[in-house]
Structure formats: C-alpha cells, structure tokens
Amino acid sequence: MKLFCSRKDLETALNIVNKAISSNNTLPVLNNILVKAEGKKLHFSATNLEIAISFFIDADVRAEGAVTIPAKLITSYVSLLSDEKVELSVTDGLTLLVQSSTSTTKIKCISADEFPLIPKVDVEHSFKIPTEDLDNSIMETVFAASANVSRPVLSGVYLSVDGDEMKMVATDSYRLAEKKMKLGDKIDGSFNCIIPSKTVAEMGKITSHSEAKDVEVGLSKNQVLFKVGNVELVSRLIEGKFPEYERIIPKEGKTKVQVSVEELALVLKRVSLFARENNNSIKLTATNDGKLIVSSDETKVGEEKAEVAITIDGENNKISLNSQYMLDVLTYVNNDKIEIEMNDKLSPAVIRPTEREDYVYIIMPLKV
The missing domain is CATH 3.10.150.10 (DNA Polymerase III, subunit A, domain 2)
Incomplete structure (x- = not known):
C-alpha cells in the first residue's frame, strides 16, 4: 500500500x-x-x-x-x-x-x-431527512434516554415513521422527550424501531458538524444504517416493545406558564446547589401575580428561594420536580421560551417550547 x-x-x-x-x-x-x-x-x-x-x-x-x-x-x-x-x-x-x-x-x-467484517444492512425501509432536522431532533431527545441497561428498551431512542411524519422519543420512566418532524417525501406504510442511545448520540456528533444536506436512513429487522456525506454508521437495534407513552401525556393543564429559558435556567442552577442534598428535589410555585417561585427544602447546607417573571393562564399551582430533569430540557431545547403546564402535585408537568407544536417534554412529579 x-x-x-x-x-x-x-x-x-x-x-x-x-x-x-x-x-x-x-x-x-x-x-x-x-x-x-x-x-x-x-x-x-x-x-x-x-x-x-x-x-x-x-x-x-x-x-x-x-x-x-x-x-x-x-x-x-x-x-x-x-x-x-x-x-x-x-x-x-x-x-x-x-x-x-x-x-x-x-x-x-x-x-x-x-478486522471484523462490517455487516451489510439488508435495507427493508428507507427515507431521507434534512441533516439539520435530524441534528435538532437528536439534541432535543437523546438526553432523556435511560443510562441503565437493565431495561434495554429504555436505553434506546424510539424512532417511528408514518407517511410523511417521523417521531423520535426517549424516556427513562421519570421523564420523556418526544420530537415530531416532517419528512421531505411521504413513505408508504409505517414502521418503527429502537436505536441504542449511544448510537443516536454518536450520530448527533456527526450531524452537528456535517455540511451534507440530507441524511439517508435505512432499516432492516435488526440494524440501522445512517449515511451522511462521506460517513456511514451501522448499528444494531434493540429488541423489545417501547412503552405506550402517549397515555401519560395530560391532555390539558389547569395552569399554563410561559417563561424565559435563560432566566429560568439561571434560577434553577442556583436553587439546585441546595437541592443536591435532597435528591435534586425542588418546588415550582406559579402565582397569579406573574411569578414562578423556585425553591428548595432546607438541608444541612442551607436553602434557596428565587423567583422569575412569567405569563400565567389559569389558577395558582405548584409541583415538586427533579431540578436536573428541568435543567436538561432547558439546556437542549432549541427555543427562547417554554410553556409549563401543571394540573396538580401528583400529575406530570408538561413542557413545550412556545409557538412550537413539534416537541413535548414530560417530567413525573416527586412525592414530598
């Protein structure tokens, strides 16, 4: 050579x-x-x-x-x-x-x-998606997958295609992220699979630096193939059935709060310093005077209470959540403002980027 x-x-x-x-x-x-x-x-x-x-x-x-x-x-x-x-x-x-x-x-x-022979994927289903769209979808979902491989289906990202719509979903059973997007071409029929989150994360590192316009995706019964520019990535798929997650998403919240991502993230980071001693537990209290109060319980290192300006629709409400799960979505969601929907202290909080209908993030409440 x-x-x-x-x-x-x-x-x-x-x-x-x-x-x-x-x-x-x-x-x-x-x-x-x-x-x-x-x-x-x-x-x-x-x-x-x-x-x-x-x-x-x-x-x-x-x-x-x-x-x-x-x-x-x-x-x-x-x-x-x-x-x-x-x-x-x-x-x-x-x-x-x-x-x-x-x-x-x-x-x-x-x-x-x-060197091991790299398997050839016997493609049964294929589609194209704009590189930027896939990159954003990966960024907004993969972080919610479980790091615990004892439940394999939760350590992956669920991908489904139906006609001209594609969905990516990840959950660790405590929080869930779903992103919907339109494909350029309509696909006959529908199909789905579960891709290991490590594979999806590595693909995200590639798409984030790629200048290619589109990503080609091919699926077989047990493998997935991504082609973008000069890169090909092949991975096994995870066997199993993904949870029927749609039923846990509340249809309507009693309280809807709009808040700046940047302002809420700053407050959460401060309060989280004191919540670490209590399993990252924080309280969100929405009030009709336009305030969202973020607080921690008193621990051996102290406590913190801070507020951020909001636009509120509905009644006063409060919920206890994992602060890290909140910070994660604020870090990765591609939007300046979010809407938080609350029902009661036992129901999940629903978070959506304002003026977007393609993304939803669910956090299960903490029992206090």
Missing part, C-alpha cells in the same frame, strides 16, 4: 471513525482503524461490534492495500503534523510508514484480515 493524501482530510477521517472505538475492547484489533487504499479513495472503518463507522477521502493511490492502525496513536500523531500532504505506505506488511517533509515515522499495525 502506498498513497499521498491531504493531512487535513486524513485528520478529519480519523476523528470521525474514532467515535466507534470503545475504551474497553477485549480484542486488540478493535482498538485499531481499518485503512484501505482502493481506486482513488482511502477508506477508514472502526467498530466496537455494536456500532461501526466508515468514512472515505480522496487520495493519490500508487499501490492498493489494507492494514489496521492503532486508533489513538495515529489520530494523535496526525494532529501534530503541519504539512499539507502526507505519504502513507506499508513497508513489510505490518508496519505503516508515515512521511512528511520533516519526519518519517513507523507504526506497528495488525493485519487487515483480523
């Missing part, structure tokens, strides 16, 4: 496929990136056996070939080069020679034959 390529393109490729490298791999070859020179392209692949990411760049290929290179080492090394062009060659089968104008480096590799 021998080729010349752009250092900048090489660095980009390595950084992207590195997202599939796990820190606790049991097989040494899984700590490596498969690099394959073929035609006028240089292909990169990495996998942790649950997620696989592939990427390609243009290259001046003088001799085709393939090898696997230690991911952390080659990525760190290339980031420290200053040349615009880099020469890569394999000298004796398992040694990569990296040459620039001022340096020559040899890196020990593992044979490409030992």
Whole structure:
C-alpha cells in the first residue's frame, strides 16, 4: 500500500471513525482503524461490534492495500503534523510508514484480515431527512434516554415513521422527550424501531458538524444504517416493545406558564446547589401575580428561594420536580421560551417550547 493524501482530510477521517472505538475492547484489533487504499479513495472503518463507522477521502493511490492502525496513536500523531500532504505506505506488511517533509515515522499495525467484517444492512425501509432536522431532533431527545441497561428498551431512542411524519422519543420512566418532524417525501406504510442511545448520540456528533444536506436512513429487522456525506454508521437495534407513552401525556393543564429559558435556567442552577442534598428535589410555585417561585427544602447546607417573571393562564399551582430533569430540557431545547403546564402535585408537568407544536417534554412529579 502506498498513497499521498491531504493531512487535513486524513485528520478529519480519523476523528470521525474514532467515535466507534470503545475504551474497553477485549480484542486488540478493535482498538485499531481499518485503512484501505482502493481506486482513488482511502477508506477508514472502526467498530466496537455494536456500532461501526466508515468514512472515505480522496487520495493519490500508487499501490492498493489494507492494514489496521492503532486508533489513538495515529489520530494523535496526525494532529501534530503541519504539512499539507502526507505519504502513507506499508513497508513489510505490518508496519505503516508515515512521511512528511520533516519526519518519517513507523507504526506497528495488525493485519487487515483480523478486522471484523462490517455487516451489510439488508435495507427493508428507507427515507431521507434534512441533516439539520435530524441534528435538532437528536439534541432535543437523546438526553432523556435511560443510562441503565437493565431495561434495554429504555436505553434506546424510539424512532417511528408514518407517511410523511417521523417521531423520535426517549424516556427513562421519570421523564420523556418526544420530537415530531416532517419528512421531505411521504413513505408508504409505517414502521418503527429502537436505536441504542449511544448510537443516536454518536450520530448527533456527526450531524452537528456535517455540511451534507440530507441524511439517508435505512432499516432492516435488526440494524440501522445512517449515511451522511462521506460517513456511514451501522448499528444494531434493540429488541423489545417501547412503552405506550402517549397515555401519560395530560391532555390539558389547569395552569399554563410561559417563561424565559435563560432566566429560568439561571434560577434553577442556583436553587439546585441546595437541592443536591435532597435528591435534586425542588418546588415550582406559579402565582397569579406573574411569578414562578423556585425553591428548595432546607438541608444541612442551607436553602434557596428565587423567583422569575412569567405569563400565567389559569389558577395558582405548584409541583415538586427533579431540578436536573428541568435543567436538561432547558439546556437542549432549541427555543427562547417554554410553556409549563401543571394540573396538580401528583400529575406530570408538561413542557413545550412556545409557538412550537413539534416537541413535548414530560417530567413525573416527586412525592414530598
């Protein structure tokens, strides 16, 4: 194998496929990136056996070939080069020679034959979605998925497509985020799946930096394929049935409060300092004089009560919630203002961005 390529393109490729490298791999070859020179392209692949990411760049290929290179080492090394062009060659089968104008480096590799075969997805359903729309949907939902894998379906993000509408939903049973969006083309029929939240989060890192207009999504019975620009991401799906969550969403709130995301977040951060000693429990009290009072109970470190200006429709109301769950939605929702709906202290709080009907966030109340 021998080729010349752009250092900048090489660095980009390595950084992207590195997202599939796990820190606790049991097989040494899984700590490596498969690099394959073929035609006028240089292909990169990495996998942790649950997620696989592939990427390609243009290259001046003088001799085709393939090898696997230690991911952390080659990525760190290339980031420290200053040349615009880099020469890569394999000298004796398992040694990569990296040459620039001022340096020559040899890196020990593992044979490409030992690298796992990345599965080909037998696509049964496919659709396109604008990259920006998918990126926003990921940002506004994936944080609500459970980090506890003991209930696998809750550690994933539910994706459903029906006609020209797509939904992404995540929940850990204490809070839930749902985002709806329109597809460019209407799909015949309907289908759904559960994608591991780690996969969705990694896809979000890719879409947030991609200049590609659309993302192509393909689904089989047990796999999902994302294509965006030069990137392909393949992941397994989670088996199981996602909870029938729609029934827990209150139809109408007795109290509706509109509040600035920035102002409420600042108050919540202060009150949260004192709520940590009490499982992040805070009280929200909405009053007809246009105030939302945010308070913590007294703990051994103290207590805090603060207020923020609101627009209120309905009766005075109050509810106890997890402050971190509130801060999460304020951090990730793409809006300047939100509307909080409350019924009573035993019913979920419903949070929506103002002037948007495509998103809803539910937080279960705390018993006090």
